[in-house]
Amino acid sequence: MAESQSIARTPDWSILPPELLQIIAKKLPDISDFVNFRAVCTTWRSSACVSDPPPQLPWFLEEQDLLEVEGDLRFYSLFSGKILTVPSPNFSGNWLRGRTHDYMILYNAPFCKFSLLNPLTGRKIVLPFLDIAGPHPVWVGPDPIESGEVVVLLGNSADFKTGILALYHPAEREWVVIEESCSFHRRDAYFNGMYYANEEETGDTKVINTVTRKVVHVVPPPPEDEIEGNAITGVTYLVQSSGDILRVILHDNELIEVADCRFYIYRLDLRSGSGGNPHWVKISSIGDQILFLDDDNGFSLSCNDFSGFRGNSIYFIKWHSQDIYDPPLSLLCRYDIVEARAEPLNCPFAKGGTWIVPSLR
Structure with missing residues (x-):
């Protein structure tokens, strides 16, 4: 058969x-x-x-010792919830910092040498010499050398008397240095040639035109009575989101539980209003945007590019300890803006870290 x-x-x-x-x-x-x-x-x-x-969801890079960038780099993937390990060349004597696309800043402090590094591919691009104290990256655009995106660092003069804003333009292959009497902050923002600097003492926001090197606006902080009648203690971020500049305040301290964290969000309105001056407008929604915050800075992506991820949310680091005598540990958390509720994610990196949008370029 x-x-x-x-x-x-x-x-x-x-x-x-x-x-x-x-x-x-x-x-x-x-x-x-x-x-x-x-x-x-x-x-x-x-x-x-x-x-x-x-479009790629960010990975969260585990914090390394400042002067020992060596061995394996460990990343937490938001999409899979898994820990991913990438071998890294030995860059002992350097620190590695984000913001936030493709490349990170590799800094050799003893020799004041800066490079761009793609931590996934190992591609390294040496930048010109820059004499700056306490540098922090504010903006590193996607594939900055190929795309012509500017690289923005902040820091101080050698005597720490003035703040320094340094911009590297790949086309000119040199740094443009702007000095200000105020100290720039690592959670400041840069967008379309404008630098937004938040002054911690006064709460004012300076808007600096990086082409003319002039302060074009000084925006006072939002009135305290708009924030439930109380002054807010916590951390303030300036974040570019879908063309807007947001002032994002995390109400937090190390003894507050995750569920008790709160965010207050304002949008910068440079048009006439409130006496004809630029001002902050309190908002209750950021639409389809997702904010990603770490200890140094923040950025925004649209949830429309990522199926299964909701907008109107914030991914952030929460430092927490059970007792004032205990060293704090970091928790990676998600905050739902509509529900005003935070929840921890299953990320084991207790030393904190930084976000990077991974790339193979």
């Missing part, structure tokens, strides 16, 4: 149409899945171009 059943065969996935493969590749919001997709075969690799990757 002839066998009537056909033998099952393993599908040949390499014959899928290129246009279908491109659609699938564009739906991979975690770079590790994108890498695995490209590794299947030559056809899949050619359909998932490194120069045109899908």
Whole structure:
């Protein structure tokens, strides 16, 4: 009797149409899945171009000792909830800091040397010499050398009497240095040639045109009576979000429980109003945007690029201890703006860290 059943065969996935493969590749919001997709075969690799990757959710890079950037770098993936390990060259004597796309700032303090480093690929780009004390990155755009995006650092003069804002333009291959009497803050913001500096003592926000090097606006802080009748203690961030500048205040201290954290958010209105002067407007929603905050800075992405992730939310670091005598540990948390509720995520990095949008460029 002839066998009537056909033998099952393993599908040949390499014959899928290129246009279908491109659609699938564009739906991979975690770079590790994108890498695995490209590794299947030559056809899949050619359909998932490194120069045109899908929008990527940030990874959270575990804090390393300031002067010992060596060994493996550990990342927490928001998409998978997994810990990912990437070998790193030995950069002992350097610190590595984010903000926030593709490349991080690698700084050698003894020799005042700055470089851009892609921690995933190991690509390193040496920047010109810059004499600046206590530098912090404020903005490192996506693939800054290829795209021409400016690199922005802040710090102080050698005598710490003035604040220094330094901008590196890849086309000119040199730093532009702006000195101000105020001290710049690592949670300041840069957007479209304007630098937004928050003064801790007064709460004022200076808006500096980085082309003319002039202060064009001084915006007073929002009145305290708009914040439930009480002064807010905590941390203030200036964040560019969908073309707006937001003032994001985290009401927190190390003894407050995660559930008791609160955020207060304001949008900068540079148009006439409130006596014709620029002012802060309290808002209760940031729409489809997601804010990512760490100890140094913050940035914003749209949830529309990431299926399963909700907008109107904030991912942030919460430092917590049970007792004033205990050293604080960090918790990575998500805050729902509508519900005014925070919850911890399953990230084990107790020393904190920084966000980076991963890239293979």
